[in-house]
Amino acid sequence: xRRVYFNEEACxxxxxxxxxxxxxxxxxxxxxxxxxxxxxxxxxxxxxxEKGPVSLSIRCQQCDEAPxxxxxxxxxxxxxxxxxxxxxxxxxxxxxxxxxxxxPFGTIRRDVDQRKTVKCDLCQGEDVPxxxxxxxxxALVYKESS
Amino acid sequence: xxxxxxIKYLIIGNSAGGIxxxxxxxxxxxxxxxxxxxxxxxxxxxxxxxxxxxxxxRPLQRMLFRPPDFYEENNIQSIPGRKVTGLDIDEHNIQLVxxxxxIWEKLLLATGGSPIMPEITGIDLEGVFxxxxxxxxxxxxxxxxxxxxxxxxxVVIGGGLIxxxxxxxxxxxxxxxxxxxxxxxxxxxxxxxxxxxxxxTSLQQFGVEIITGQTVxxxxxxLSGAATGVTLDDSRPIPCEIVxxxxxxxxxxxxxxxxxxxxxxxxxxxxxxxxxxxDVYACGDVAEAYDFVYGENRLTPIWPNAFIxxxxxxxxxxxxxxxxxxxxxxxxxxxxxxxIVSAGMVTPLDDSYEVISQIHDHVYKKIVLKDGLIVGxxxxxxxxxxxxxxxxxxxxxxxxxxxxxxxxxxxxxxxxPEEIWKPGLAIPPSALACGISSVEQTEEVxxxx
Numbered sequence: 001x002r003r004v005y006f007n008e009e010a011c012x013x014x015x016x017x018x019x020x021x022x023x024x025x026x027x028x029x030x031x032x033x034x035x036x037x038x039x040x041x042x043x044x045x046x047x048x049x050e051k052g053p054v055s056l057s058i059r060c061q062q063c064d065e066a067p068x069x070x071x072x073x074x075x076x077x078x079x080x081x082x083x084x085x086x087x088x089x090x091x092x093x094x095x096x097x098x099x100x101x102x103x104p105f106g107t108i109r110r111d112v113d114q115r116k117t118v119k120c121d122l123c124q125g126e127d128v129p130x131x132x133x134x135x136x137x138x139a140l141v142y143k144e145s146s
Numbered sequence: 147x148x149x150x151x152x153i154k155y156l157i158i159g160n161s162a163g164g165i166x167x168x169x170x171x172x173x174x175x176x177x178x179x180x181x182x183x184x185x186x187x188x189x190x191x192x193x194x195x196x197x198x199x200x201x202x203x204r205p206l207q208r209m210l211f212r213p214p215d216f217y218e219e220n221n222i223q224s225i226p227g228r229k230v231t232g233l234d235i236d237e238h239n240i241q242l243v244x245x246x247x248x249i250w251e252k253l254l255l256a257t258g259g260s261p262i263m264p265e266i267t268g269i270d271l272e273g274v275f276x277x278x279x280x281x282x283x284x285x286x287x288x289x290x291x292x293x294x295x296x297x298x299x300x301v302v303i304g305g306g307l308i309x310x311x312x313x314x315x316x317x318x319x320x321x322x323x324x325x326x327x328x329x330x331x332x333x334x335x336x337x338x339x340x341x342x343x344x345x346x347t348s349l350q351q352f353g354v355e356i357i358t359g360q361t362v363x364x365x366x367x368x369l370s371g372a373a374t375g376v377t378l379d380d381s382r383p384i385p386c387e388i389v390x391x392x393x394x395x396x397x398x399x400x401x402x403x404x405x406x407x408x409x410x411x412x413x414x415x416x417x418x419x420x421x422x423x424x425d426v427y428a429c430g431d432v433a434e435a436y437d438f439v440y441g442e443n444r445l446t447p448i449w450p451n452a453f454i455x456x457x458x459x460x461x462x463x464x465x466x467x468x469x470x471x472x473x474x475x476x477x478x479x480x481x482x483x484x485x486i487v488s489a490g491m492v493t494p495l496d497d498s499y500e501v502i503s504q505i506h507d508h509v510y511k512k513i514v515l516k517d518g519l520i521v522g523x524x525x526x527x528x529x530x531x532x533x534x535x536x537x538x539x540x541x542x543x544x545x546x547x548x549x550x551x552x553x554x555x556x557x558x559x560x561x562x563p564e565e566i567w568k569p570g571l572a573i574p575p576s577a578l579a580c581g582i583s584s585v586e587q588t589e590e591v592x593x594x595x
Contacts, residue, residue: 005573008564049560056560061570070166070457071450074192075211092208094198097478098450101487103533105559105570110485110530141573 001084003145004122004129006057010139013055017131017140018044021059024123024130043109045120046131057131057140060107060120062086068099068108068119085122093117150247153181153223155463156240158230158401159256160184161193162449163430165211166456167254167463172220175464180222181248183240187227188280189214194311194449196283201315203287206280235405235423252425252463255402255413256456259395259431259447264303268365273373274389277312286312286388290319293387297322300388301376303362305332307477309392310345314481316388317352324355324384326362326376328393336477338492340510341524348484365389395447397432410434412445417469419459427463429455438472438540439490439521446475476536478529487532490514490522490539504553511553518546531557538566 019031026034026042034042046059066086069077076092077099079085095115100108108119123129132140155171157164160182168180190211198204207214217224225242232241240248261276263269275286290298298321302309305327313323325332331342332349346356357378366375366383375385397412408414408422412434419427419435429435430452437444451473461468476489494501494514499521503512507527513535514522520539525532535552538545543566545552551561559567 006571007573008568008571047558049558051560054560056558056567056571058559058571067450070454073194073449074209094195095480096194097480097485097487097529100529101476101478101489101532101536102450104537106531106534108530108533112483143573145574145576 001062001145002122002142003062004059004120004132005141005143007139007141008054008056010137011055011057012137012139013048013050014136015048016134016136017046017057018048020130020134021046021120024126025118040111040114043111043118045107045109045118047107047109057135058105058107059131060086060103061105062122063104067102067104071098071102073098085124086119087121087124088117088119090114090116150249151181152179152249154178154251155180155254155460156248156250156252157182157254157256158184158240159254159258159430159432160186160188160190160224160226161256161258161430162211162452163256163258163456163459164254165190165216166453167256167427167429167460168220168222170457170460171464172222174461174466178464180220181225181250182217182222183225183228183230183242185227185229186279186281189217189224189226191280193278193280196277196280197311197315199280200283200287200312201318209280230401233401233405235407235426238425253427254456254459254463255421255426255428255432256430256452257398257401257432258452260398261308261391262394262396263391264362264393266362266364268367268373268376269391271365271367271373271389272371273387274365274391276391277308278395283315286316286390289388290321298388299386300324300390301326301362301384301386302390302392303376304328304392304394305356305358306335306392306394307333307479308395309390310349310479310481312390312392313349313354316390317354321388322353322355324357324386325349326360326378326384327356327358328361330358332356332358333479336475336488336492337486338488338512338524340505340512341486341488341492341526344484344486344510344526345479345481348482352482362389395431397434397445397447399432414443415455417472418462418467419455419470420462427459429459436470436472437474438542439474446473448473448476450476471540474540484526485529486524486526487529488522488524489536490520492522492524494522502549502553504555509555513549513552515545515549518544518549520545520552528555534559534562538562 021044049056074092076089093116132142191209195209229243300323302325305325361379362376368374413428431447434443458470479486500515509527512524
């Protein structure tokens with residue numbers, strides 16, 4: 001399957017991946033509205049971590065043996081049979097946060113207001129994830145992994 | 147004449163472990179016959195959601211662990227609501243309560259656990275319940291619905307996961323709850339003192355009374371056959387209309403009695419989830435499987451371990467050699483919105499362990515170490531990166547050189563040495579070389595990494 005990979009040497013910590021992710025997963029897709037007014041407030045599925053000159057853009061890596069899928073108490077997290085993306089069925093998620101405890105990347109987020117987890121879905125419906133398209137320095141690459 | 151069926155894979159238990167096994171079998175064997183037996187009359191449902199059923203009457207359709215067409219889609223025969231009455235290991239034969247017999251090639255015991263009932267007076271009175279199955283939740287729900295006189299009071303015997311879960315659900319239904327915990331604090335097997343205190347405070351804010359260090363001597367009745375209270379070991383009476391027994395669960399091993407299959411408290415399995423009989427496997431709450439924190443077989447009766455154990459068993463049953471990496475006690479709690487996660491050894495056994503912790507505002511982070519390796523963790527409030535710590539523990543990464551950063555507010559993957567985060571995030575060599583064909587050696591797969 002295709003995954004988003006990260007080249008640390010090219011990442012300048014601009015956080016545009018987070019911003020475009022949040023926009024992509026919003027209702028309105030209007031920048032100002034998304035960040036200031038939209039309710040429920042959309043959360044980004046990618047996280048930028050920084051320490052000195054090093055910055056990391058981190059999202060779900062769609063693990064082969066995905067621990068979150070096996071730990072999910074309700075069956076809300078599954079691997080799509082066709083495109084192999086680990087997807088969340090929001091209807092079945094009860095926000096128990098068990099997936100968070102087993103994610104090796106710490107990349108599953110809590111949407112406390114909605115009682116749901118949020119995770120990267122590789123922008124279902126798009127050819128290329130929106131973070132990859134909008135990375136100004138090509139630090140993110142979308143590639144077949146095997 | 148008794149009807150006899152021949153089945154390749156027979157799975158007893160239709161919950162996390164049974165489903166995990168059925169799915170992995172189907173990944174590698176599309177045609178071998180699979181039968182799942184269960185004494186519960188429902189398709190696989192998420193057992194932890196019985197709290198939501200009781201609290202907010204969440205319907206069964208929204209508790210299903212797999213879509214309604216799961217069994218049909220995967221060509222799995224499901225026989226729900228039928229008890230197994232006999233098991234003959236040598237003959238590979240099982241008998242059901244309706245007289246049916248099944249001959250199996252590979253058998254998985256995923257029978258789970260059953261509530262431990264204390265031998266006290268009045269335990270069989272009306273109004274005394276357990277809380278491990280959907281039917282338990284339904285019975286309590288029925289009782290609440292039929293009780294119209296005044297405010298209902300409940301005594302929950304046992305302050306473990308089940309006891310606190312039923313307490314939260316009952317409080318949401320407007321019931322006054324008193325928890326009686328034998329030890330000095332609730333949730334004492336999965337949380338440390340600090341985190342237990344956080345949950346206690348949270349429960350008390352919602353009106354729950356918690357009595358620790360005491361036990362229930364008997365369930366009392368002033369009405370014919372119905373519970374009207376309990377008496378504690380110091381003779382103190384506590385009036386109530388409902389008693390929930392939640393002192394623990396024990397592995398349901400009765401099927402293997404007199405079969406020669408090795409068991410202690412649970413059925414002993416090796417790293418392939420095989421029992422002492424090579425055609426019989428076990429997983430989940432009934433099994434004592436490898437615990438990677440303690441380095442020995444233990445009961446770890448939690449949903450994710452049951453599922454992964456079942457998954458490993460399924461692959462091995464289908465002939466694909468697969469090793470169980472091991473599990474450990476691991477829980478995520480959110481009672482009344484308070485987020486707490488814990489895993490492994492949360493309270494050091496002795497002075498040879500080191501504890502690193504941080505507590506401020508609503509954040510509590512604690513890691514237990516031994517010889518540079520993480521052996522336990524408890525996080526409350528800020529739990530979002532706890533998975534990174536859990537995996538460092540599971541992968542036995544030596545964290546001596548950066549241990550202080552693990553409980554810091556700004557902790558993340560970036561706090562770790564590059565060699566830890568890089569392999570997971572950077573483009574793997576196989577992707578760079580995409581287009582060049584390569585021959586892969588078949589390796590033993592590790593599941594649950």
